[in-house]
Structures are given as structure tokens and as C-alpha cells.
Amino acid sequence: MKTCLVVDDSRVIRKVARKIVEDLGFACEEAADGQQALDFCKKTMPDAVLLDWNMPVMNGLDFLIKLREEPNGKKPVVVFCTTENDMAHITQALRAGADEYVMKPFDGDIIESKFAETGLV
Amino acid sequence: MSALPSNKFDFLCQDVRKRSGLVLGQEKAYLIDSRLGPLARKEGFASVEALVDAMMRGDHRLCVAASEALATHETFFFRDKTPFDLFENVIAPSLKSTRMGRQLKIWCAAASSGQEPYSLGMLLDEIPGLSADILATDMSAPVLEKAKAGIYTQFEVQRGLPIQRLVKHFDQVGDSWRIKPQLRQKVRFEQANLLDDFARYGKMDVIFCRNVLIYFDIQTKAKVLDRLAAQLADDGFLLLGAAETVVGLTDSLRPISGHRGLYAKPAMAAKLASAA
Numbered sequence: 001m002k003t004c005l006v007v008d009d010s011r012v013i014r015k016v017a018r019k020i021v022e023d024l025g026f027a028c029e030e031a032a033d034g035q036q037a038l039d040f041c042k043k044t045m046p047d048a049v050l051l052d053w054n055m056p057v058m059n060g061l062d063f064l065i066k067l068r069e070e071p072n073g074k075k076p077v078v079v080f081c082t083t084e085n086d087m088a089h090i091t092q093a094l095r096a097g098a099d100e101y102v103m104k105p106f107d108g109d110i111i112e113s114k115f116a117e118t119g120l121v
Numbered sequence: 122m123s124a125l126p127s128n129k130f131d132f133l134c135q136d137v138r139k140r141s142g143l144v145l146g147q148e149k150a151y152l153i154d155s156r157l158g159p160l161a162r163k164e165g166f167a168s169v170e171a172l173v174d175a176m177m178r179g180d181h182r183l184c185v186a187a188s189e190a191l192a193t194h195e196t197f198f199f200r201d202k203t204p205f206d207l208f209e210n211v212i213a214p215s216l217k218s219t220r221m222g223r224q225l226k227i228w229c230a231a232a233s234s235g236q237e238p239y240s241l242g243m244l245l246d247e248i249p250g251l252s253a254d255i256l257a258t259d260m261s262a263p264v265l266e267k268a269k270a271g272i273y274t275q276f277e278v279q280r281g282l283p284i285q286r287l288v289k290h291f292d293q294v295g296d297s298w299r300i301k302p303q304l305r306q307k308v309r310f311e312q313a314n315l316l317d318d319f320a321r322y323g324k325m326d327v328i329f330c331r332n333v334l335i336y337f338d339i340q341t342k343a344k345v346l347d348r349l350a351a352q353l354a355d356d357g358f359l360l361l362g363a364a365e366t367v368v369g370l371t372d373s374l375r376p377i378s379g380h381r382g383l384y385a386k387p388a389m390a391a392k393l394a395s396a397a
Contacts (some may be wrong), residue, residue: 094285
């Protein structure tokens with residue numbers, strides 16, 4: 001079973017996202033900020049990361065840059081999922097190595113469509 | 122079940138069928154309130170029934186508006202994906218070898234709010250050595266206006282559209298996303314009804330006519346398919362929706378085996394089958 005790490009400082013969003021990724025057949029793990037996510041990835045690289053941008057301790061972009069520097073850190077498919085919905089943020093995320101980008105608010109169809117784009121489902 | 126008295130329901134069904142081919146059976150009656158309700162309010166009628174009364178008195182403009190409102194316009198970018206993969210992997214290579222650099226003529230019949238022709242435009246942009254004149258038609262004027270403007274909500278650009286294509290082909294305008302002028306210019310939009318004559322469009326290399334025949338009765342399906350075949354180049358391709366087929370409806374088109382939703386004239390279909 002593929003693993004998806006949901007990274008978001010909102011417990012409500014994590015709960016919604018967990019339901020969606022579990023319905024898509026993933027085992028779901030959670031992290032509340034970029035540092036927690038990085039610690040998790042150093043132990044076990046997930047197949048997918050659904051990533052918020054604005055979080056305390058370490059934001060999503062900083063996490064992504066550090067993740068891509070890790071051994072095996074290119075393996076996870078990283079899908080941003082954020083309220084930052086302007087072109088400047090999107091291009092910044094893509095340059096940092098994001099595979100896809102979801103603008104909140106999102107629903108299950110959007111996540112499924114983006115996961116399909118990246119070959120995850 | 123609609124609340125309309127049966128004589129008014131029957132009138133509405135016949136009028137809509139005559140104008141757009143849409144078959145409005147009892148099982149679709151729920152659409153009447155949800156789709157004509159907003160039209161009735163906009164036109165200042167107290168109820169859908171009052172709107173139908175005005176249509177029965179011969180208000181042509183309202184009849185046209187009702188037919189347009191009752192049609193299903195749902196679509197999204199790269200909808201169903203398979204037809205676009207077929208375009209890239211089967212249609213484009215086949216036509217590239219015979220067209221020798223000449224522009225392809227592509228027709229999106231029932232193009233709705235434009236996502237299908239713009240998706241094709243994006244795809245063509247990624248296929249070297251191939252360009253096309255894309256004609257997109259729909260019977261609904263308001264839907265075509267939206268298509269021409271090329272402005273989509275954040276929700277619409279997230280279904281089926283990879284982020285790289287969003288970045289490449291859209292400008293952000295406030296909360297919306299607008300197709301860049303160079304892509305908008307590749308698509309010509311025209312109001313047209315599939316029941317009308319379309320000989321004026323000339324021969325097409327590729328016709329997309331997806332998810333519209335399902336709403337027609339068998340005779341209308343057969344007639345439209347025959348007329349689409351008449352517009353198709355001898356080595357051209359027709360794409361239908363996943364729930365649609367030509368089988369049992371016309372002899373002028375054949376399915377291409379192994380490629381769901383893809384059709385060609387019999388000689389071309391045979392040639393492709395023997396090459397496979």
C-alpha cells in the first residue's frame with residue numbers, strides 16, 4: 001500500500017485530507033508542520049506528500065527544498081495544497097520541485113485528478 | 122416527477138426535442154425545475170409553469186432560451202483523458218504522415234464552455250510539426266460567450282488540468298484564470314445546432330462530438346452520425362463519448378478496434394485494423 005503524508009497545521013484539514021487519500025487507497029500519515037514532516041521523511045520516505053504552505057516552525061516551501069536535498073528525497077510526489085493561489089507562488093513551488101499544485105478550497109475530485117496527473121493513482 | 126400538468130410537460134418535451142434533439146423523458150423531469158427555474162426567475166415569471174405558458178403562446182425567444190437552459194453543459198479540461206491520449210498517440214501520427222505540414226481541420230461539435238477545444242489547443246502546442254484550425258460550436262449563446270472569453274474559475278482550472286499547463290496557458294485575472302490570447306486565437310467559436318446543416322464547414326480531419334448523442338433518440342442519433350460522416354475526410358477521425366457508439370446506427374462509420382471512442386469511415390477503419 002502506498003503512503004501519503006498529509007502536512008497541514010489545521011487538524012480539520014488533515015482530517016478531510018485523510019478521508020480523501022484513504023479513499024484513494026493510500027495509507028495516511030500526518031504532520032502538523034514542515035519540521036515534523038521532514039523528521040518523518042528522514043525515517044521513511046512516503047510515496048506522496050500533500051503539503052500546506054503556511055505553517056508554524058517550518059513552512060511548506062522550506063520543507064520541500066530540504067526534502068529534495070535528502071538522499072531519496074526526489075522520490076515522493078509532492079502536491080501543494082494551499083490558499084496561496086497566485087501565479088508567483090505556483091511558479092516558486094514548481095521551481096522548488098513540487099509536482100502538482102492544488103489551490104484551496106479543494107475537494108476529493110481535485111485531489112484525485114492531481115494524483116492521477118502525477119501517476120499516483 | 123415535474124409539477125407541470127401533462128399537456129404543458131408534453132409541449133415542452135416536443136418543443137425542446139424539435140429545437141435541440143434533447144429527449145426529455147419522465148426520468149429527466151427533475152431537470153425541468155432545476156434548469157428552467159433560474160430562467161423563469163430571470164424573465165420575471167412566478168413559476169416554471171408560467172414560463173411554459175408563455176412559450177405555448179408562441180414566444181420564440183423564450184423557447185430558444187429554454188432549450189439552451191435544458192442542455193447539459195458540464196465539461197472540464199482534458200475530460201476523460203482517453204480521447205486526448207488517442208489524439209496524441211493515434212490520430213496525430215496518422216494525419217501527420219499524410220498532411221505534409223498542412224494545417225489540420227478540427228471540429229469540436231457541442232464544445233460547451235470551451236474546455237475541450239482549448240485542451241486540444243494545449244495538446245497541439247506540445248506536438249511538434251502539427252498545427253490545426255480548431256472550430257468549436259455549441260447551440261447555446263451564453264455558454265459560447267463564456268468559451269470565447271476563456272475565463273474560468275479556480276475550481277474549473279483544477280479539474281483535469283495539470284499545473285504546468287495552467288502556468289503555460291493562463292493569466293490570472295483577480296480570482297479567475299484566463300486563457301492566454303495566443304491560445305484563444307487558435308480556436309474559432311460559432312453558434313450552431315447539430316440538427317442544422319453544417320455543410321458550410323467543409324471537410325474535417327478530426328471531429329470531437331462527445332456526450333451529446335446520449336441525449337438524442339435513435340433516429341436523431343443516426344441522422345446526426347450520417348451527417349458527421351459526410352463532413353469527415355476519408356482518412357479522418359471521429360471521437361464520441363464513452364457511453365456512445367455508431368454500432369447499429371450507421372454504416373458510414375466504424376469503431377477502430379482497440380481504441381474505445383474512436384471511429385473512422387469503413388475503408389480507413391479497415392486499413393488501421395490491418396496495420397495493427
